[in-house]
Amino acid sequence: MTASAATARTAPAARPAHRDGNVLRWLTAYTASLLGDSVYFVALGFAAAKAAPPAQVGLVMAAGAVPRAVLMLGGGVIADRFGPRLVVIGSDxxxxxxxxxxxxxxxxxxPGLWLLVAVALAFGVVDALFMPAVGALPPRITTPDQLARLQGLRALTVRLGTVVGPPAGGLAMGLGGAAAAFGVAGLLFATSVxxxxxxxxxxxxxxxxxxAARELRDGLRYVRRHRLVGPLVLSGALCELGLVGPLNVGMVLLADERGWGAAGYGWIIAAFGAGAAAGALLLAVRGRIRRAGAVQIGTLLAGAAAVGSIGVARSLAAAAALALLAGLVCGVCGGLAAALIQTATAPAYLGRVTSVMSLTGFGLAPLAYPLFATATGAVGPSPVFLASAAVAALGGAFTLLxxxxxxxxxP
Structure with missing residues (x-):
C-alpha cells in the first residue's frame, strides 16, 4: 500500500457517517436498489404463480440463485479489477x-413462463457482479473510523427494504398486475443510478x-492466510450455516408445531426484525465500539444461544422475546464483523473478500433449508434448533481462541 493510500484509510472522518452528505447519497441509492430487489422478487413470484403450477413456480424463483452462486467469486475478481464503482453503476x-x-x-x-425464467437467470448473473461490488464500496466512501457506523446504517437500510419492499410490490401487482410491478422495480433501479x-x-x-483464474486464487489465498480476515470469514460462514435454517424455515415449522399459526410466526419474525434494527441503530449512533473483536465474539455466542432457545420456548411471548434478543445481538455482531473485515482488508482485495462472504450467505447457506426441514420432520423443532445454534456457536468458539x-x- 502506498503512503497516500495508507493515509486515506487512517485519516479521521471530517464528520460522522450519518451526517455525511456523500454517505447519505450512497445510502439513498442503496435503499432504492434494495427496494427494487424486493419488488422484483414479489413480481416474479406472483407472475410465475399466474402462469404455472406450484412446482414450476419454485423453479422460477430458484433460477436466479444458480448463476449467482456459480459466478459470485468471479464477480469479486471483476470488482477488484475494474473498481467497485464502475461495476455497481454498470450492473444497476x-x-x-x-x-x-x-x-x-x-x-x-x-409470453409465458420462458420469459420469467430468462429474466430470473439474467438477473442472477448481474447480481453476481453487483453484490461483491456493492459490498466493497463502504471503505471507499468513508474512513475506517466510521465503518462500524456505516455498517449500522446499511443494516437499517436492509431492514427498511424487507419491511417496505414486499408490500409495495404487492400493491403494484394489485393495481396493475405483473407489468406494473416490474415497472416499479425498474424505476427504483433507475433512481439509484x-x-x-x-x-x-x-x-x-x-x-x-x-x-482472472490467478486473481481468484490470489484472493482466496489472501482470505485463508490473513490472521483476522480469514477467521472472521470462516466464523461468519459457520454462523450463516447454523442460523439460516432456524430463521428462514424453522420459525414457520415451529409456529405450526406449537399451534401459534401464521399470526404467531409474524410476531416472532417482527420481533427479530425489530431487534436487528435496534442493533443496527446502536452501531449507527455509537460508531466505534471498544474491544470490537471481543464484543463481536460475545454477541455471536449470545445470538446463537438466543436462536437455539427459541426452539424450546413453550409460549409465543417467550419465543418473541428471545427473537427480539437474538435480533439485537446478531445486528451488532454482523455489523462489527463486516467493519473489522473491511478495515483489515487491503483495498485491492475488497471485492474478492466480499464475494467470498456473499457466496456463503447467498449461495451455500440456503442449502441448509432442506436438511433443516427434513431433520425437523424426523425429530421435531427443538433439538434441530439447538443443533443449528451449536453450529453457529462454533463460529464464535474457535475465534475466542x-x-x-x-x-x-x-480505528
Whole structure:
C-alpha cells in the first residue's frame, strides 16, 4: 500500500457517517436498489404463480440463485479489477434495463413462463457482479473510523427494504398486475443510478493485472492466510450455516408445531426484525465500539444461544422475546464483523473478500433449508434448533481462541 493510500484509510472522518452528505447519497441509492430487489422478487413470484403450477413456480424463483452462486467469486475478481464503482453503476443500469424491458413485454403480450425464467437467470448473473461490488464500496466512501457506523446504517437500510419492499410490490401487482410491478422495480433501479454517479468514491488502487483464474486464487489465498480476515470469514460462514435454517424455515415449522399459526410466526419474525434494527441503530449512533473483536465474539455466542432457545420456548411471548434478543445481538455482531473485515482488508482485495462472504450467505447457506426441514420432520423443532445454534456457536468458539480476533480493535 502506498503512503497516500495508507493515509486515506487512517485519516479521521471530517464528520460522522450519518451526517455525511456523500454517505447519505450512497445510502439513498442503496435503499432504492434494495427496494427494487424486493419488488422484483414479489413480481416474479406472483407472475410465475399466474402462469404455472406450484412446482414450476419454485423453479422460477430458484433460477436466479444458480448463476449467482456459480459466478459470485468471479464477480469479486471483476470488482477488484475494474473498481467497485464502475461495476455497481454498470450492473444497476443493466438491472434497470432488464426489468423495464420485462415490464414492457408483459404489458404488450403474454409470453409465458420462458420469459420469467430468462429474466430470473439474467438477473442472477448481474447480481453476481453487483453484490461483491456493492459490498466493497463502504471503505471507499468513508474512513475506517466510521465503518462500524456505516455498517449500522446499511443494516437499517436492509431492514427498511424487507419491511417496505414486499408490500409495495404487492400493491403494484394489485393495481396493475405483473407489468406494473416490474415497472416499479425498474424505476427504483433507475433512481439509484444517478445517485451512485454523484457519490464520491475513492479511486481503485493500481494493481498488476493477471489472468482472472490467478486473481481468484490470489484472493482466496489472501482470505485463508490473513490472521483476522480469514477467521472472521470462516466464523461468519459457520454462523450463516447454523442460523439460516432456524430463521428462514424453522420459525414457520415451529409456529405450526406449537399451534401459534401464521399470526404467531409474524410476531416472532417482527420481533427479530425489530431487534436487528435496534442493533443496527446502536452501531449507527455509537460508531466505534471498544474491544470490537471481543464484543463481536460475545454477541455471536449470545445470538446463537438466543436462536437455539427459541426452539424450546413453550409460549409465543417467550419465543418473541428471545427473537427480539437474538435480533439485537446478531445486528451488532454482523455489523462489527463486516467493519473489522473491511478495515483489515487491503483495498485491492475488497471485492474478492466480499464475494467470498456473499457466496456463503447467498449461495451455500440456503442449502441448509432442506436438511433443516427434513431433520425437523424426523425429530421435531427443538433439538434441530439447538443443533443449528451449536453450529453457529462454533463460529464464535474457535475465534475466542485466536488473539488476533479476540483483541481486534476498530480505528
Amino acid at each position: 443500469t443493466v438491472r434497470c434495463a432488464l426489468i423495464l424491458a420485462a415490464a414492457g413485454t408483459l404489458a404488450l403480450a403474454s 444517478p445517485l451512485l454517479l454523484s457519490t464520491r468514491i475513492a479511486p481503485q488502487p493500481a494493481v498488476e493485472r493477471a489472468p 485466536l488473539p488476533a480476533v479476540r483483541t481486534a480493535e476498530l
